[in-house]
Amino acid sequence: MVEENLKIELGKQGVFVTTIEELYNWGRRSSVWPMQFGLACCAIEMIATTMARYDLARFGAEVFRPSPRQADLMIISGTVTKKMAPQVVRLYNQMAEPKYVIAMGACAISGGPFKQGYNVLKGIDRYIPVDVHIPGCPPRPEALLQAFLTLQKKIDGQHLTGEGRPRHLDAEAQGEFPVPHQGEHDLEPTSNKGVWTVPVVIR
Amino acid sequence: MKTVEEIKAAIEAGIPGAGVEILSNPSPSAQHSLRLDPSHAVQVATFLRDQLQFDFLSNVTGVDWPDKEISEKVKVTRSVTKTVDGKEQTVEETVDEARKRVEPGCLEAVYHLFSVALKDGPLVMRMRTGNRTDQVELPSLTPIWRAAEFQEREVFDLFGIVFRGHPDLRRLLMWEGFKDHPMRKDYVDPDDYEYEPTPHDEVLKRAEAHKAASQPATTAVKEL
Numbered sequence: 001m002v003e004e005n006l007k008i009e010l011g012k013q014g015v016f017v018t019t020i021e022e023l024y025n026w027g028r029r030s031s032v033w034p035m036q037f038g039l040a041c042c043a044i045e046m047i048a049t050t051m052a053r054y055d056l057a058r059f060g061a062e063v064f065r066p067s068p069r070q071a072d073l074m075i076i077s078g079t080v081t082k083k084m085a086p087q088v089v090r091l092y093n094q095m096a097e098p099k100y101v102i103a104m105g106a107c108a109i110s111g112g113p114f115k116q117g118y119n120v121l122k123g124i125d126r127y128i129p130v131d132v133h134i135p136g137c138p139p140r141p142e143a144l145l146q147a148f149l150t151l152q153k154k155i156d157g158q159h160l161t162g163e164g165r166p167r168h169l170d171a172e173a174q175g176e177f178p179v180p181h182q183g184e185h186d187l188e189p190t191s192n193k194g195v196w197t198v199p200v201v202i203r
Numbered sequence: 204m205k206t207v208e209e210i211k212a213a214i215e216a217g218i219p220g221a222g223v224e225i226l227s228n229p230s231p232s233a234q235h236s237l238r239l240d241p242s243h244a245v246q247v248a249t250f251l252r253d254q255l256q257f258d259f260l261s262n263v264t265g266v267d268w269p270d271k272e273i274s275e276k277v278k279v280t281r282s283v284t285k286t287v288d289g290k291e292q293t294v295e296e297t298v299d300e301a302r303k304r305v306e307p308g309c310l311e312a313v314y315h316l317f318s319v320a321l322k323d324g325p326l327v328m329r330m331r332t333g334n335r336t337d338q339v340e341l342p343s344l345t346p347i348w349r350a351a352e353f354q355e356r357e358v359f360d361l362f363g364i365v366f367r368g369h370p371d372l373r374r375l376l377m378w379e380g381f382k383d384h385p386m387r388k389d390y391v392d393p394d395d396y397e398y399e400p401t402p403h404d405e406v407l408k409r410a411e412a413h414k415a416a417s418q419p420a421t422t423a424v425k426e427l
Contacts (some may be wrong), residue, residue: 116315190393199400
């Protein structure tokens, strides 16, 4: 690794020094294309985020792809009903690696005000791995920008080798997750093993 | 604005033996409703649309009336043999007796009608099924007001009322293969109360019941 100060000094002399990892992560984080789909009212805030006032394009995410095959980021913007959950998981499975998920709003992270309802999933993180959770009902566009920056930081901090490397560089890593089946009374299973464990409540 | 009594009189004049009944609403809104006899409902609805110009159906919903257990005190007179003044006599005696009876429940479909032509409404119509288990059929009013189509599907989905004559009676909000009717009073939702960060009231009870049910399994694992 090159020291940060040395890099700046060399830069002053017109020498650009970097590592493959830095370059690679810079490329990955600077063009995260979200998938174009919205589930509920949070989607309106997501749309506002992409428009001129908040301008998600500043961070390289202006291209919303209408196909999961071309998207890198899934923004779960809104309530995931039990009827919709299998389709969301299937769309996630259809995305190519590297892929990330932002769960946006109270409903997407926990079921929110509908948590005890008969038809709402208690958080999409029961079925697919979520990188960033945003609370709020709905979250402000600034919160989505913050989540996006958090995701960029996360991508930037990943090493390309060893433990914790990105999934697409790890042949063993699980990239596809079982799609829940709509049973007679509920989704089956109620959560995917290894993705979700019951959180410990500390009081 | 026609009153419910006038509408009822008009229906009875138009369709003899229609079996329309007024259910009064004692609240300040005084929004009385008409209860239709399911066997004449299509006839009455056609009459309301064509003759009384109720051309707009705004709302269809359902109500679940579960079986109700009523305990009441009844005065019972019976003859009792008593010893009065050293003689055995049969005396009539009136006693309060507590009795319980079960009033059978039913499912109810409620329709709200307006007349755009006459600027009139709402007219509230209700229909009741025979019971909550096997006689849950009601005639569909979709052939008369197309607006009822999705709302009757929703009532079918959430309450389980089967609308006879509906063109496309499928579940609307829940998926095919779902067995329950979630808006019924006796619906039991799936036991997924494993994680409740801020449980309270009913949720707290369910969360504790879930914890108690899953506790023996964990201790069994520990013993092994």
